Amino acid sequence: MPIDILMPALSPTMTEGKLAKWHKKEGDEVKAGDIIAEIETDKATMEFEAVDEGKIGKILVAEGAEGVAVNTPIAVLLEEGESASDAKAAPKKAEAPKAEAPKAEEKKAEAPKPAAAPAMKSGASSDGRVFASPLARRMAQQAGIDLKAVQGSGPHGRIVKADVEKAPQGAKAGAAAAPAAAAGKAAAPVASGPGARQLADLLKMPYKLEPLSGMRRTIARRLTESKQTVPHFYLTIDTEIDELLSLRKRLNDKTDAKISVNDFVIRAVALALKKVPTANASYDDSGMMYYEHADISVAVATPNGLITPIIKAAEGKGLTQIASEMKDLAARARDGKLKPEEYQGGTFSISNLGMFGIKQFEAVINPPQGCILAIGAGEQRPIVKNGQIVPATIMTCTLSVDHRAVDGAVGAQFLQAFKGFIDDPLTMLL
Amino acid sequence: MADTSFDLIVIGSGPGGYTTAIRASQLGMKTAIIEREHLGGICLNWGCIPTKALLRSAEIYSNIKHAEAFGFAVEGKVTINTQKVVERSRKVAAQLSGGVKHLMKKNKVTVFDGHGMLNGAGKVKVTKDDKPVADLTAKHIILATGARARSLPGLEPDGKLVWTYKEAMVPPALPKSLLVIGSGAIGIEFASFYRQLGADVTVVEVMDRVLPVEDEEISGLAKKAFEKQGMKIHLGTTVTALKKGIDTVTAVLKDKAGKESEITVERVILAVGIVGNVENIGLESTKVKVEKTHVVTDEYSRTAEPGIYAIGDLTGPPWLAHKAGHEGVICVEKIAGEKDVHPLNVSNIPGCTYCTPQVASVGLTEAAAKAKGYEVRVGRYPFLANGKAIALGEPEGLVKTVFDKKTGELLGAHMIGAEVTELIQGFGIAKTLETTEAELMHAIFPHPTLSEMMHESVLDAYGKALNF
DSSP states (O other): OOEEOOOOOSTTTTEEEHHHHESSTTTEOTTTTTEEEEEEEOOOEEEOOOSSSSEEEOOSTTTOOOOTTOOEEEEEEEEETTOHHHHHHHHTTSSSSSTTTTHHHHHHHOOOOOOOOOOOEEETTSSSOOOBOOOHHHHHHHHTTTEEEEEEEESOOOOOOHHHHHGGGGBBBBGGSSSSGGGOOOOOOOOOTTTTTHHHHHOOOOOOOOOOOHHHHHHHHHHHHHHSSOOEEEEEEEEEEEEHHHHHHHHHHOSSOOOOHHHHHHHHHHHHHHSGGGGEEEEHHHHEEEOSOOEEEEEEEEEEEEEEOOOOOGGOOOOOHHHHHHHHHHHHHHTHHHHHHHHHSSEEEEEGGGGOOOOOOOOOOOTTTTTEEEEEEEEEEEETTTTTEEEEEEEEEEEEETTTSSSSHHHHHHHHHHHHHHSSSSGGGG | OOOOEEEEEEEOOSHHHHHHHHHHHHHHHEEEEEEOOOTHHHHHHHHHHHHHHHHHHHHHHHHHHHHHGTTTOOOOOOOOHHHHHHHHHHHHHHHHHHHHHHHHTTOOOEESEEEEEEOOTTTEEEEEEEEEEEEEEEEEEEEOEEEEEEEOTTTTOOOSSEEEEEHHHHHHOOSEEEEEEOOSHHHHHHHHHHHHTTEEEEEEEESSSSTTTOOOHHHHHHHHHHHTOOOEEEEEEEEEEEOOOOOOOEEEEOOTTTOOOEEESSSSOOOEEEOOTTTTTGGGSSOOEETTEEEOTTTBBBBBTEEEEEGGGGGSSSSOOOHHHHHHHHHHHHHTOOOOOOOOOGGGEEEEEESSSSSSEEEEOOOHHHHHOOOOEEEEEEEGGGGHHHHHTTTOOHHHEETTTTTTTTEEEEOOOOOOOHHHHHOOOHHHTTTBHHHHSSSSSSSSTHHHHHHHOOOOOOOTTTTT
């Protein structure tokens, strides 16, 4: 019985594509594994391999056709002894299986599932309606999972409990833009590896168990999500802060503002982002997002955990303003009095452990942001300048980068610009 | 000579086998089924169906005895014609077995009368009384040979004084006294049947409660109801020996403390579980794995030997006809490459016991849910508070529901009382559709029905019961 070749879904999110090129014509013999066509999606052009062997009886979708929906028949494959006239009947036959039918179907079932035949489809229909069981809906809501991103495995692609349980962390809702402390509500707890508590109980290790706070749950969930789904890479650069320190001293002597090194760092980051705007970016399935403002999230340790208040549009704020805003935000963060809009929606993060003498570290990206800059301690180190070993105050900074959003060269350009401002802080005052 | 080459062969025509054959044929496969005894297997011929016919007789007898309460005076003595009761049960079975024959014909499934045995890869040998009938070949072979009563050493049934379900179903006369060993569904149904017809019934159960797979609370209520009917129940007790007389059996019972006692009865029914029919079907020549008399399969009923599948009682608990049939359908749909084929979800299989009062359940018991780490919300609603139950004169029973406190998932439902075997499917659908308590609360249940108790039980789980 003729077999319909269907438009393949080359990625889980693909709903339609362009038939870029036919590699076979009507009448050509194909074997399983032969490239029969090229399919172009919004992301890439991919080769489409035959799953069955036979002869191309009829091509149903012409080369160059755009917007071909996934699972539309694009050609008909004939088995041995079948003629092109059988081909026309193919789509109908699917409804009325004859004694011979199972053979074809069995073959399909037994062949390793190709990308062309996705076993699961998204629960969302073309008009955006999501089919999900009531339990799946509730569980998704409780875990902050966006059902639109979940693949349904139930009847007709309906999303069921098991799908939500298996949903990748990447399926988190747009609300995931809310940073660490967005918690409050019960969020899905993250498995803490191979049962720390079980093991401790088993080995009779003494410990104190503190119930998880909302903030702790959110930190666990979001950072696990980040490390597991965001492809991190790291760039490290040394900056010299002797001039910055002396400038800071002079400024602080003249004002009451009490500008910190960190305030300089915030300003330098904001200016560097203005200079290299492609580093102020987020990756989204719908496209690359480049932010217009440098909203800098600054990690602040509180008794309950980490929170990241934001200096909004920092590129337009001077050092004194940054210093006073930061002082206020940090104080209220420690008291747990930040408003959601004060810690939700930054575009770039800074984490500074310099005050603890940490020389250098790599921070975990705060999704959906593209970068986080980890600031080490400023310390006197011998460096070589013009062939002479001289002392200098060095601050090592490491940028963690989401490679989907920012490539290596862009990250490096950003760090160069950042170093430029830190090394020569007068340029920051311009 | 008939065709001997098939796409799919089913060995065994019980509710699992014949359902599987029909579905395979619907999917376009050339299908054969092999049956050594009666089409319909144990279920139709010696299980579910004939016992329901017997229990119906017992129910009518009980109704007549209570006729006065409903305004009827029955003159004279109501006598039981055991032969007729059995005859009706056999007729019902025969009618349905004939129905299966018709279904096979209608669905173009070739039926082979004989004993089917695997004979190498893709081959099945059919014999009748040790004479060859046919040598068949098929790409896919589904084993659905079912199970039989388990016997214990020293307690072997003899078919005369010590019965299995089979003899218990066709008693030549009503025994005056009866010992039932095992209080699972089969044991309890017979205990209930014979007790209702007036026999002196004693039940011995090794576990600490009757119907041990049911929710503990339900087990407790069932025991109370049975004892009220005059049944004697010994829990945590084993039978260590059966001493047979001419027309009586003396059983030695040993309780948990090790104390022995004796009881003399006319007949004994052995209902201590079942074992899979794994013998003489040619498994030795294959890679098929057998563990504890059951064939080991994966979630789509595939055995370790490619092309050989097993479904139903042969593969293990729950030993239920509806599980077998559903498993078979999933198995062949997977073979045919159908879309949206999912493994059976054991938690959604309802179980029914047709004793008086009836018991029905689906999903996790309260204890099992807690053991799985769920924080639960439990709802209860008694028959005594339901209008229809009072009108029927059936005021005893309970509908219990168990929810996951966190997600509102209906984890289990457990019922005891009149007609609950017909009610349970409401919760079965709810579970399969993954409803939460919210949809169940929004659903409108007709008044006056027993089903209103299901609604109230859900409401009670959330402290919102309206009529209690």
